[in-house]
Amino acid sequence: MRNKLLRLGFLAKLFFFSLWALRLILFVGIPGAVIAIAGKIVDYGSWEPFLVVGGITLAAGSVCIYVGVVLLMFPAQLISFISSRQYGLLPYIRHYLAVLFVCILSILQVVACCILVFGIKREHAMHPSLIVAIMLIASFMVILFFVRLGSMQFFYFFVLPALGWYLVPQLKLMSSSVLAVILVCLWATFLGWWFSWHPKKYHKNLIVMNPSELNKQNLSFCWGLYSRGAVPQNLESGILFGQFGNSFYQVRMFLITLVVTGSVFALMFMLSPHDFSTGLMIGVKIGIGIQVIQVGYNYSLAVFKNINKYWLYFSLERMQLFNAVERKVAVFYLKNLIAITSIILVISFFIPNYLPLENIVFYVLVSLFITPFTLYMAFIIYAKWRGNSKVFNWINGIAMMLILGACFLGLNFFGHISDYLIYILIIILASLAVILVMRQYAKRLWQQVDLVRVAI
Amino acid sequence: MENTIININNLQRQIDGNKIIKNITAQVKSGDVVALLGKNGAGKTTLIETLLGFSYPTHGEVTLWGKSATKIDAEIKANIGFVPQQSELINHISVGDQIQLFQRFRQNWNQQLVDKFIEEWQIPLKQTVAKLSVGQQQKLSILLAIAHQPQLLILDEPVASLDPIARRQFLQQLIELASDAERAIIFSTHIISDVERIANKVWMLRDGILAYQGDLDELKESVARITIRANKPLPGSFNLPNIIRQRVQGNQAVVAFSQWTNEMGSQIENAYQAEIQVEYLSLEDIFLEMNNA
Numbered sequence: 001m002r003n004k005l006l007r008l009g010f011l012a013k014l015f016f017f018s019l020w021a022l023r024l025i026l027f028v029g030i031p032g033a034v035i036a037i038a039g040k041i042v043d044y045g046s047w048e049p050f051l052v053v054g055g056i057t058l059a060a061g062s063v064c065i066y067v068g069v070v071l072l073m074f075p076a077q078l079i080s081f082i083s084s085r086q087y088g089l090l091p092y093i094r095h096y097l098a099v100l101f102v103c104i105l106s107i108l109q110v111v112a113c114c115i116l117v118f119g120i121k122r123e124h125a126m127h128p129s130l131i132v133a134i135m136l137i138a139s140f141m142v143i144l145f146f147v148r149l150g151s152m153q154f155f156y157f158f159v160l161p162a163l164g165w166y167l168v169p170q171l172k173l174m175s176s177s178v179l180a181v182i183l184v185c186l187w188a189t190f191l192g193w194w195f196s197w198h199p200k201k202y203h204k205n206l207i208v209m210n211p212s213e214l215n216k217q218n219l220s221f222c223w224g225l226y227s228r229g230a231v232p233q234n235l236e237s238g239i240l241f242g243q244f245g246n247s248f249y250q251v252r253m254f255l256i257t258l259v260v261t262g263s264v265f266a267l268m269f270m271l272s273p274h275d276f277s278t279g280l281m282i283g284v285k286i287g288i289g290i291q292v293i294q295v296g297y298n299y300s301l302a303v304f305k306n307i308n309k310y311w312l313y314f315s316l317e318r319m320q321l322f323n324a325v326e327r328k329v330a331v332f333y334l335k336n337l338i339a340i341t342s343i344i345l346v347i348s349f350f351i352p353n354y355l356p357l358e359n360i361v362f363y364v365l366v367s368l369f370i371t372p373f374t375l376y377m378a379f380i381i382y383a384k385w386r387g388n389s390k391v392f393n394w395i396n397g398i399a400m401m402l403i404l405g406a407c408f409l410g411l412n413f414f415g416h417i418s419d420y421l422i423y424i425l426i427i428i429l430a431s432l433a434v435i436l437v438m439r440q441y442a443k444r445l446w447q448q449v450d451l452v453r454v455a456i
Numbered sequence: 457m458e459n460t461i462i463n464i465n466n467l468q469r470q471i472d473g474n475k476i477i478k479n480i481t482a483q484v485k486s487g488d489v490v491a492l493l494g495k496n497g498a499g500k501t502t503l504i505e506t507l508l509g510f511s512y513p514t515h516g517e518v519t520l521w522g523k524s525a526t527k528i529d530a531e532i533k534a535n536i537g538f539v540p541q542q543s544e545l546i547n548h549i550s551v552g553d554q555i556q557l558f559q560r561f562r563q564n565w566n567q568q569l570v571d572k573f574i575e576e577w578q579i580p581l582k583q584t585v586a587k588l589s590v591g592q593q594q595k596l597s598i599l600l601a602i603a604h605q606p607q608l609l610i611l612d613e614p615v616a617s618l619d620p621i622a623r624r625q626f627l628q629q630l631i632e633l634a635s636d637a638e639r640a641i642i643f644s645t646h647i648i649s650d651v652e653r654i655a656n657k658v659w660m661l662r663d664g665i666l667a668y669q670g671d672l673d674e675l676k677e678s679v680a681r682i683t684i685r686a687n688k689p690l691p692g693s694f695n696l697p698n699i700i701r702q703r704v705q706g707n708q709a710v711v712a713f714s715q716w717t718n719e720m721g722s723q724i725e726n727a728y729q730a731e732i733q734v735e736y737l738s739l740e741d742i743f744l745e746m747n748n749a
Contacts, residue, residue, distance in 0.1 A: 231553045235561040238546050308510055309544050313561070315530030386471075451510040453542065 032058025075143040098194055105140065109133045130179035131171045137186045138163065158264045240310045240328060241302045247332060250298070251339045254291055261287050281354040288355070292340060292363040296333045296371025297396070303329060304378040304392055308451035322379070322446045333371055337364065369431045374399060376438035383445035387454035459486045461608055461640045462507060466516035469506050476502045478664040484642060486607070489634045491651035492644040494661030495747050500644040501541060503661065504612050508538060520608070534563060537601035539611040543593040545585045551596060552581035562604035573599050576625050591617045598626060602633060609633065611643040615650065630654055648740040660746050667746050668714060672739070679742045680716035684709040686730035696720070701745050712745040
């Protein structure tokens with residue numbers, strides 16, 4: 001069996017995605033550890049706690065994320081593994097995989113159980129170990145179920161915690177013998193399904209896709225879903241922005257996202273036996289923030305993808321093209337920002353404690369800075385790297401992480417605005433200067449730009 | 457009267473330090489149907505993109521109706537139909553909506569032509585563009601490129617994804633479009649039989665160089681493969697003009713010439729005291745000879 005699996009490149013395929021996660025450790029974990037060690041060894045005075053605690057947090061956080069990612073990816077990987085053409089042709093592979101499931105889940109169960117038992121210093125391990133086993137197999141089944149749903153795959157990230165909150169307290173109340181019966185039934189159900197299941201060939205697994213594939217998938221499915229029936233107002237905006245060439249649909253997309261994510265959070269809130277309302281509302285707040293902040297991002301992405309087509313149809317030289325696109329993005333973006341902000345203000349009116357006005361002002365301000373940043377970045381990458389979508393994805397990925405960071409930090413920071421007015425002014429002025437420099441640089445590059453095709 | 461639509465003057469195009477197009481000078485006049493031939497990576501798409509002004513020439517100039525390709529105005533652009541290699545349609549709207557958008561925007565829209573093709577090619581109007589097959593997307597791209605009856609039609613491997621029936625219908629339409637003496641068509645393809653059917657001019661690109669440009673008939677009449685048989689060993693290579701390719705083995709050689717004349721035959725016979733056999737080639741063989749295949 002070992003040789004057969006090695007010949008298939010099994011491990012390579014199985015851990016393809018975990019390699020991506022490993023990079024997280026390389027880029028974040030190792031620097032974090034180095035910072036922590038340096039902070040401890042060298043005397044940095046009052047900065048020492050920041051360096052040590054910050055470094056350890058970074059390192060430990062990235063390792064935890066890595067382990068979590070690998071655990072979450074594992075079942076999804078197996079689905080795509082059995083669904084791919086070359087492996088699907090091989091008989092009996094699912095028996096090996098079933099054995100592998102049992103082994104891996106058992107090992108995880110033992111490890112988790114040890115942590116649990118030693119952690120709470122309990123002598124009888126049977127009861128918690130059965131709960132852990134049931135939770136593992138149940139989570140495993142939930143992940144497999146969602147991965148099979150195609151585009152709804154990502155929902156298991158929301159469902160798993162809800163499942164944990166709901167199920168664990170119920171299981172705690174049951175006796176060990178009942179738990180044992182449930183565990184056997186779950187395994188029997190899972191294995192029964194596994195051996196009778198007919199995998200779909202070329203099953204698309206969004207969770208293990210690389211960023212460019214994911215981008216394409218997003219464009220072809222999510223945009224399609226959100227913008228169903230969306231017709232651009234005219235060819236000009238249609239060619240440049242695609243479906244987003246009609247503001248109404250951008251607002252509709254925002255509302256759909258709001259309702260869907262709101263419902264998921266509400267579901268989690270309802271299933272939760274504890275009071276997670278504050279945490280959930282922070283989640284909702286950040287979710288709304290991301291939506292507002294990234295209003296302009298869709299336009300930058302669309303410009304990056306469509307600008308060469310736009311040139312072909314309209315009477316514009318290179319610099320006129322730059323100015324026209326800049327103007328069009330500004331008009332569409334501001335129209336949408338106003339519409340979306342109005343909706344959020346209405347929501348804020350009903351839940352002022354959870355979504356205060358300061359937060360909305362903060363989101364709009366960040367959005368106003370992020371949008372020109374991503375637009376000029378798109379211009380620069382397009383001109384300098386000939387529309388290299390990989391560079392675009394990386395830069396925007398980093399930008400999105402910064403946005404998230406800004407959301408987390410800024411929400412608290414903005415609460416004490418009067419104390420930090422001078423710093424906020426400095427940040428605003430510095431951001432403006434950066435945007436102006438980027439604009440000048442983009443314009444310079446744009447004078448003789450090659451309008452290449454971009455495959456996103 | 458023939459008008460020059462495209463004028464290419466000493467065009468060079470360099471990408472990331474690689475010379476993709478090398479010193480091309482050519483013209484396209486109204487009435488020309490130019491087949492652009494070349495291996496994968498020969499520079500066909502780069503040449504087309506430069507002709508359309510998407511890319512700046514590294515050196516030289518391309519003009520369309522006398523205006524620099526990178527600075528053409530809307531009036532000229534409205535006179536161009538372009539079918540790119542990969543579909544560049546608006547993906548998530550229906551085919552009908554897409555056609556309507558273009559119709560509102562384009563002058564000279566020929567609705568009869570559109571209806572005819574929608575029926576013949578069975579393009580589903582209510583289907584979302586993203587859900588069409590690659591071949592159907594290609595059909596829609598072609599339809600949108602020809603519906604406004606442009607004076608210059610540029611097609612980058614238009615039939616690559618079409619089924620044989622659709623290909624035949626498309627070629628028939630292209631022949632009809634080509635019958636307009638005011639129109640010029642440039643199309644790149646790997647299907648040589650299509651070239652023989654509709655093109656009157658051929659551009660053969662080899663490693664960025666225009667190895668041949670001229671009339672298709674002249675090309676077929678002038679390119680010849682000569683088999684030379686002598687009584688004594690022949691030189692390692694022949695130092696003669698217009699040789700495309702030569703293979704010498706002892707007393708025998710096979711040499712392909714781009715501009716073959718009977719006088720050249722007499723010269724070879726006399727110089728090497730050899731017998732020669734002349735074979736005029738099909739376009740496909742010419743293409744293979746020119747690409748050393």
